[in-house]
Amino acid sequence: MADSDVKAMTENLEAETFDEIAFTTPVPLSKAKVAIVTSASLHHPTDEDFSPMDTGYRILQSQPRDYVMGHWSPNFDATGYALDINTVFPIDRLDELVAEGKIGSVAEQHLAYAGNQFDLSAVRLDSGPAGAKFLREQEVDVVLLTPV
16 A cells, blocks of 8 residues: 555544643754664673663763674674664764754763663663653753664
8 A cells, every 4th residue: 555545545534632732842953952862782892781681771972982882683784883883873963963053962972772672661661761861861852763
């Protein structure tokens, strides 16, 4: 089924309306602080590596960019990362967007999770909200998610 077919079938559906809006008005992107949250299992060489069933996160500093890929899955091909870190952690692209005035700034700290998990309930209930709280404390306005 084509995208146009789905649109045609749903264009007359009544949309839900809410008495209260759950969202806030975001800052303009040109003023926003942006952080990356990746599931690429990145960490700095001095940080603890990700292990199987590790549902925690690692804090990635913007500098130095000495990130290590910690994926342990035999199904993961790290070639793209080895050729260009921006394939999983587009930090250079964010710097370019700042230089162009498209975003306000790049956060000094970002988060990495291990995406090769079988049970994500601990991420959903514990380390995910903890990571979100950490980024809010860093006054991050926008999060770029890079699932790997």
